[in-house]
Amino acid sequence: MYDRILAPTDGSRIAERAGEHACELARRFGADLSVATVLEDDDRERAERAVDAVAEHATERGVDATTEILDREASVAETVIEYATDHDVDCIVMGTQGRSGLDRFLLGSVAEELLRESPLPVVTVTEGADPRPDLERVLVATDGSDSATAATDHAIELATEAGATLHVVHVTDALLAGERETVEVAPGEEIGTDAIDDVLERAQGTDLETIHTAVVPGRTHQAILAYATEHDVDAIVMGTHGRTGLGRYLLGSTTERVVRFATVPVTGVRPEPGPTTTVEYLDYQVLEEQGWSLEDEDLFEQAAEADLGEDAYGTLEVEQGEYVLDAAEAEGEDWPFYCRVGGCVDCTAAVLEGDLEMDENRQLSDEEVEEKGFRLTCVGTPTTEEVTLVYNVKHHEDLQDRVM
Ligand code: FES
Numbered sequence: 001m002y003d004r005i006l007a008p009t010d011g012s013r014i015a016e017r018a019g020e021h022a023c024e025l026a027r028r029f030g031a032d033l034s035v036a037t038v039l040e041d042d043d044r045e046r047a048e049r050a051v052d053a054v055a056e057h058a059t060e061r062g063v064d065a066t067t068e069i070l071d072r073e074a075s076v077a078e079t080v081i082e083y084a085t086d087h088d089v090d091c092i093v094m095g096t097q098g099r100s101g102l103d104r105f106l107l108g109s110v111a112e113e114l115l116r117e118s119p120l121p122v123v124t125v126t127e128g129a130d131p132r133p134d135l136e137r138v139l140v141a142t143d144g145s146d147s148a149t150a151a152t153d154h155a156i157e158l159a160t161e162a163g164a165t166l167h168v169v170h171v172t173d174a175l176l177a178g179e180r181e182t183v184e185v186a187p188g189e190e191i192g193t194d195a196i197d198d199v200l201e202r203a204q205g206t207d208l209e210t211i212h213t214a215v216v217p218g219r220t221h222q223a224i225l226a227y228a229t230e231h232d233v234d235a236i237v238m239g240t241h242g243r244t245g246l247g248r249y250l251l252g253s254t255t256e257r258v259v260r261f262a263t264v265p266v267t268g269v270r271p272e273p274g275p276t277t278t279v280e281y282l283d284y285q286v287l288e289e290q291g292w293s294l295e296d297e298d299l300f301e302q303a304a305e306a307d308l309g310e311d312a313y314g315t316l317e318v319e320q321g322e323y324v325l326d327a328a329e330a331e332g333e334d335w336p337f338y339c340r341v342g343g344c345v346d347c348t349a350a351v352l353e354g355d356l357e358m359d360e361n362r363q364l365s366d367e368e369v370e371e372k373g374f375r376l377t378c379v380g381t382p383t384t385e386e387v388t389l390v391y392n393v394k395h396h397e398d399l400q401d402r403v404m
Pocket of ligand 1: 339344345347
């Protein structure tokens with residue numbers, strides 16, 4: 001499944017460790033290995049030392065490796081992605097700071113950008129991870145989304161090619177769920193949980209004979225990691241979820257949390273980009289200044305005719321599965337937020353047309369969601385082709401006492 005693997009390195013200990021894993025994967029799958037570093041500060045000697053260190057591991061493992069020193073084109077991650085796509089690379093293996101970084105919230109900006117932007121699978125290896133796992137048990141976590149489906153197909157292929165057992169985990173809301181249910185089934189059978197049944201269907205016709213399935217209650221990333229530890233899993237495969245991040249550094253999605261705390265390599269797989277949603281937005285503070293109201297039927301017509309700046313009124317495109325707040329920030333907008341995990345009201349928007357689905361909501365009441373159309377933009381993804389919303393609704397009198 002892998003004919004060419006790319007191991008980017010910056011010469012750090014973690015990058016070398018990831019390089020060892022890249023060598024192991026290349027050996028196992030008979031792939032060629034490219035070891036690359038991005039030239040920084042014109043320090044060619046340092047760059048050569050970095051690639052040579054990983055190439056030595058490759059030689060020891062009997063793997064063909066070529067080394068490259070890349071001139072930096074844009075960001076380091078973009079340079080790596082451009083090289084990978086130009087050279088028929090099948091996956092990128094790289095190290096991350098994980099929990100031992102300067103700050104537990106830092107994954108490493110290059111790793112984060114690669115996970116977010118790479119069209120190719122990205123295997124991340126933290127400092128504590130075993131770089132040469134046996135690859136006997138592969139876990140795929142699924143929530144039934146398109147992102148998870150892409151990961152599912154990759155995990156099925158990985159488990160099949162490696163002769164490994166596939167474990168499929170679906171995490172449910174801890175408050176709603178009962179006991180953990182685990183069951184071993186054959187591909188094509190059903191267990192009555194849509195997200196898992198979809199995996200079983202997709203595994204039909206492969207060489208996998210038995211699949212271990214588990215419906216697990218709890219907080220998603222913790223439940224996945226606990227399952228992986230208990231079942232001695234060697235590799236985790238998960239979908240990546242569009243753009244995330246506060247200033248591109250704070251980790252938002254489940255996948256990034258799993259990457260950060262995993263003690264085994266984690267493969268992030270990005271789904272093919274789907275259709276985008278056009279979000280027309282308006283700043284709530286403009287309503288207050290202009291004497292307009294959320295109930296005005298012609299609110300957005302008035303906004304379109306008023307001479308408002310792009311920060312106050314405009315449109316933005318949101319990718320499938322992408323959070324609206326992330327999409328706004330990617331466009332350079334500065335919308336309010338506080339926790340980014342569904343635990344406050346600071347990022348609230350009032351959705352007037354279309355809809356957003358929230359991954360989490362621990363602050364808005366049912367009435368605010370159903371009757372006022374309030375949604376949390378930090379965890380809200382569009383479910384309609386067009387959405388019209390007023391952001392900055394934290395200034396609404398109903399939310400004042402809950403603003404952080
Ligand atoms: S910023 Fe707290 S829920 Fe969105």
